[in-house]
Amino acid sequence: MSEPAFQDQYPDDYAHCYGCGRLHAEGHHLKSYWDGEETVCRYTPDPKYTGGFPGFLYGGMIASLIDCHGAGTAAAAKARQDGKPISRFVTASLKVDYLAPTPINTELEIRGKVVEIKGRKVIVDLVVFAAGTTCATGTVVMVQLKEQN
Numbered sequence: 640m641s642e643p644a645f646q647d648q649y650p651d652d653y654a655h656c657y658g659c660g661r662l663h664a665e666g667h668h669l670k671s672y673w674d675g676e677e678t679v680c681r682y683t684p685d686p687k688y689t690g691g692f693p694g695f696l697y698g699g700m701i702a703s704l705i706d707c708h709g710a711g712t713a714a715a716a717k718a719r720q721d722g723k724p725i726s727r728f729v730t731a732s733l734k735v736d737y738l739a740p741t742p743i744n745t746e747l748e749i750r751g752k753v754v755e756i757k758g759r760k761v762i763v764d765l766v767v768f769a770a771g772t773t774c775a776t777g778t779v780v781m782v783q784l785k786e787q788n
């Protein structure tokens with residue numbers, strides 16, 4: 640993991656996302672990296688993001704993890720394919736399946752796998768693991784901003 644995180648390569652004007660923008664003062668500052676042909680993001684949720692009952696994570700936060708790591712994965716994959724610097728993608732579609740309760744105070748591992756790159760569109764499958772348990776899966780459709788390609 641010697642390369643800078645994908646999010647640390649976003650141009651300054653596009654680095655204000657609440658989930659992953661390095662320039663957002665109060666955001667989560669998610670960081671994503673290559674791990675072979677997959678991507679990985681690790682994040683330990685604070686209890687303030689508790690969901691319906693104590694000890695477990697709010698579903699919206701799980702969606703945010705899938706969303707932001709999916710965007711980073713799309714940007715990195717497109718950059719690697721085109722041999723260009725990272726550009727900015729936005730979320731066109733976000734699907735999440737919640738398979739098991741996701742704990743707080745436990746390091747989560749979010750893994751991404753690129754399914755398709757077609758023009759400005761990148762589709763990514765994602766999985767959220769907690770201590771070896773698959774807690775959620777997701778699929779995102781990310782679209783590169785027109786002025787970025």
Ligand SMILES: CCCCC/C=C\C/C=C\C/C=C\C/C=C\CCCC(=O)SCCNC(=O)CCNC(=O)[C@H](O)C(C)(C)COP(=O)(O)OP(=O)(O)OC[C@H]1O[C@@H](n2cnc3c(N)ncnc32)[C@H](O)[C@@H]1OP(=O)(O)O
Pocket residue numbers: 652653727728729730731732757758759760780782784785
């Ligand atoms: C992140 C920094 C953003 C800063 C913005 C700066 C400048 C603004 C410039 C442009 C603004 C554009 C959007 C961004 C604005 C604010 C977002 C803030 C960041 C977020 O908070 S992010 C979470 C929320 N996000 C959004 O706020 C996106 C709203 N939305 C859109 O802005 C458009 O909807 C967009 C750009 C997604 C697509 O529009 P488009 O005209 O560029 O592209 P087009 O329609 O040609 O689609 C190309 C290929 O994607 C497929 N495709 C499209 N939509 C699909 C869907 N829903 N499901 C499955 N496939 C889909 C098509 O089927 C085609 O695929 P194919 O080529 O295979 O046919």
